[in-house]
């Protein structure tokens with residue numbers, strides 16, 4: 001995340017689980033930034049909250065419990081700098097709706113880091129998911145090499 005997440009940014013971590021990426025993102029955004037961690041499992045969110053407290057980062061992390069069909073982030077529309085969805089889209093019953101919701105949450109020029117595990121998601125399925133994103137005014141800006149993952153960085157258009 002280092003090349004993309006900067007001080008003062010607002011970041012969403014979709015499917016955060018216990019915060020493997022949320023906590024490092026919270027360090028990168030600094031005390032003027034904000035990270036919103038979203039997961040459907042309450043026990044994951046509770047564990048993330050405990051870990052954030054322990055790390056002294058709870059003050060810059062908001063947690064949300066969503067449903068399997070809605071991320072419940074409509075209130076963030078146009079306010080997010082970077083969205084992360086790591087190893088979660090393939091678990092969703094309707095990833096297209098989630099991608100639309102993520103696209104709406106981002107500012108113009110905002111970034112969407114999307115990664116899926118190669119063990120669970122074929123290259124063809126990942127391409128299909130990325131095509132859904134590309135229908136939402138995203139362009140591909142990087143294809144980072146991520147351990148055991150397909151990964152893309154997409155940038156939302158400015159319009």
Ligand SMILES: C[S@@+](CC[C@H](N)C(=O)[O-])C[C@H]1O[C@@H](n2cnc3c(N)ncnc32)[C@H](O)[C@@H]1O
Pocket residue numbers: 014015016017018020021038039040041044066067068069071085086087088091092093
């Ligand atoms: C494989 S874990 C990945 C966790 C984290 N992103 C990481 O890479 O360490 C997938 C997480 O996505 C969550 N999840 C599954 N379906 C979801 C949905 N529809 N909306 C939000 N989170 C979901 C699960 O509860 C789980 O915590």
